[in-house]
Amino acid sequence: MNKPVKVLFAGIARYFGDYNRVVSLGVACLKAYVDSQFSADAVQAKTVNILDNNTAYLLSEIKQFAPDIIGFSCFLWNVDFIINVCRELKKNNPSIKIFLGGPEATGRRISLLKDCSADAVIIGEGEGPVKDIIERFIQHKDWNGIRGVILPSYTDEQSEKELPQILPLEMLPSPYLSKNALGTAMQSKMFYPFETMRGCPNRCSYCMWTTLGAKSVRYFPIERIKAELEWMTENTPDTYIFVADSDTFANRERAMSLAPLFLKAADEGRLKFIFQTNLKSWNKELMQAYNHPSVELNVGINTLNPKVQQLFGRVYTKEFVEENLRKLYEYAPRTKVLIQMMYACPKETFADFCAFFDWAWSIPYFDKMFFHTQLLSGSRISGMRKELKLTSRKKPPFYITSTAECNEQEIKTEEIMILCTAIWMCNPHTEHLFRRFVDEYCNKSFSLAFLKVWTALSSVEHNTILDFLTYLDSGADRLPDDFQLDVLHDFFVDKNLDLQALFNSANRRTFYAYTISSYLEKFCDIKMRGVLL
């Protein structure tokens, strides 16, 4: 009798605040599906979920399990690490088969295979292609011609034309309810991605999923969602659930029927839910149904600039946004809302951004967050880079560094403005000073206030802040966006910290945040009392 084929699915997560156990969902879904399709005599599948590019641990797991096939789930924050691991694995064991999936593999397609020594890229959803490649492996056949799979021998044209496999969701077992699919021990204080649906009807030009033909939306059965939430309530209480749907609320009727399930899990399991959504999805009844302190809505506003909205394919007026944010505040006052916006956008001047920044900070309620616009491989705006005169970083996260309308220096200033204002406004010790400065000396303009403070700082002070930015911005696994989140979630506001102990600890971000906020506080104070009053 033949030995079972061994398949290892490797997920590599990234830092998320003090919730230090993030689970990669994709690899768990693959393991659950493979277990449902093959007998244990034919295939032995295993998931390994690691944090922070821990090479030693990953290599020891690989050595111990000795897989025939390894699959990696590639994201912006881990793809460079995975490329290096692939090269290393192939050097030491050329017969091992490696496939790459996930958003970065889907966007980069054959160009990713040219960067490393992997055997295949899977585009889109992985369950169907993974089953096919394992079947072919068992039959000693090659992987040529499997739908959704790109091989190094394919031409660029073949690679571009390859279409994903899309299976009915009823066929897919739950990664949470299937035995050992998650690849990590159960405990509280986890951070789980979670799906209630797949597909997206929108066509945002900065998103790579729009090129996959996944416009039709499919839903997981409500009974499965109920069972998964009950499992989490029981097994991993006090956990963050990141609902990775394109927009759970776009189908209002379904969102209404899911509300009691989510809220029950929030009350009984202390689960906290983070949803991505669009203001267009909401009405009064839905807002009231999700009015709960354990619900966080990440509302994608992106921009109010009509030219940028047209380019991005997300158009709504300022009046519509203001009216619906107001309603959200009125009908769901207990719900945490984070308004998500973008900077370094094509077709936006520095002055346009400053006006948008002022608008954002004029919204009296809700947290705010600004994302640096990225040129994601496979997205439509990435294909328009020449036409739009865009430059970007060569490495993930592919931030836009200049546009036809904004030079590098201006985009850097936008970034520093966002970061410093976030620190000032999220720290109670500086908030009142900065707000007074904005109101009394800058005609209520946050951007003008920042520019005044920035201009008045010495070169030493500039360098301190720029060093901090460089520290935060030193790779796709460490981003200023994460820091904004830390600040918003109050991870660092503690005036009784032991600075020396903090400096010596691994949590250098907290140290920087603390010292810079104290320093800016001192600066604001001097300006307010001494120079400007």
Ligand code: SF4
């Ligand atoms: S960014 Fe979100 S809403 Fe837009 S196309 Fe992508 S998944 Fe859909």
